[in-house]
Amino acid sequence: MDLPVFADIEAAARRIAAEAVVTPLLRVFDRTDGRLFVKAECLQRTGSFKFRGAFNRLSMIPQDRRAAGVVACSSGNHAQGVAAAAKILGMPAVIVMPSDAPAVKVANTRGYGAEVVLYDRLTDDREAIARAIETERGSTFVHPFDDPGVMAGQGTAGLELCRQLAEIGLVPDAVVVNASGGGLTAGIATALETLAPDCALHTAEPAGFDDHARSIAAGERVGNTARGGSICDALLADRPGIGTFAINSRRVHSGVSVSDEEALDAVAFAARRLKLVAEPGGAVALAAVLTGKIDLAGRTVVVLLTGGNVDDAMLTAALAR
Structure with a gap:
């Protein structure tokens, strides 16, 4: 990259x-x-x-790709940042979150309008789940750090x-x-x-x-x-x-x-x-x-x-x- x-x-x-x-x-x-x-x-x-990086990255998505939305994986803070940025920019968002994430983070992510998909932190591959959603929906994957x-x-x-x-x-x-x-x-x-x-x-x-x-x-x-x-x-x-x-x-x-x-x-x-x-x-x-x-x-x-x-x-x- x-x-x-x-x-x-x-x-x-x-x-x-x-x-x-x-x-x-x-x-x-x-x-x-x-x-x-x-x-x-x-x-x-x-x-x-996390809002800083999320809003910057989502702002860089071309207008003709925004309707397909974004997908991200996060234990909670990137999730909320992406969800809030997507809401501001008028984009749908799907966030893959661990089932043991703090309840306040899950609730806040949903409160910003994002769809939350839960996974098991100990057994599941969160990025694989997110990438599958990216392929299925044509979304833009927003990595939490890389x-x-x-x-x-x-x-x-x-x-x-x-x-x-x-x-x-x-x-x-x-x-x-x-x-x-x-x-x-x-x-x-x-x-x-x-x-x-x-x-x-x-x-x-x-x-x-x-x-x-x-x-x-x-x-x-x-x-x-x-x-x-x-x-x-x-x-x-x-x-x-x-x-x-x-x-x-x-x-x-x-x-x-x-x-x-x-x-x-x-x-x-x-x-x-x-x-x-x-x-x-x-x-x-x-x-x-x-x-x-x-x-x-x-x-x-x-x-x-x-x-x-x-x-x-x-x-x-x-x-x-």
Whole structure:
């Protein structure tokens, strides 16, 4: 595939400007040993950064193909992003979602007008199901991460955070990104290459699903043995994408992983300290910094709080800790 370049991110920013939210960059603390900022993508339209890539990609579909609609597969955040973008653009959408996806994500996806097809995460191949629908209906398949238009759309978050820091006279020394298939990481990596080439980029993943960290260390794409079992449902892709790894393998400095309990503690921190609602998978980068796995060490560090689509019971469990 043609990998996105910085000009593609700038074009994506123009495409999504009328619909996407410029999310705030919040200063968490500013100490002698370092500064921490949070890019609050949980406040993005549909409750996650995924709207950026979805709206950009759907906007690129030619008019004569839009009536056939789109099909996507997702545990919930890409699902909602595609469903909302399709509704805005007047296109039908079918979303293939795991049967164990958080109820709020399934309900929201249907609420945006999409048809939802459920599958078993442990036994079924979601992409095969989606591709069959694509063939049957003549739809456009919108991959959750391994698509240049999706990556470019996600990269607008990196464009924004660099500009927001520049407004207060700072540049990022490190950016920590929650990683699943690597689309957001690849988009931000592409933005940083131009805007902050000396910035270190780190991935954060759930324990047992650290395929990015292991792939970066190995120099090749490696997968996870488990297909489920973490509360971080948004981050359970089985391996990095082909296109995303082509970018991330040369740009990501290192990856770390956090436990489900550490992710829940970060959810509680976001609620109590930042007054933000986050889902566990959206808070692993924050957890990585709070647990000292990413050292501030006199640096300006930005973490992406990528999603806030959390069931009431999960949020309650986090706060109860």
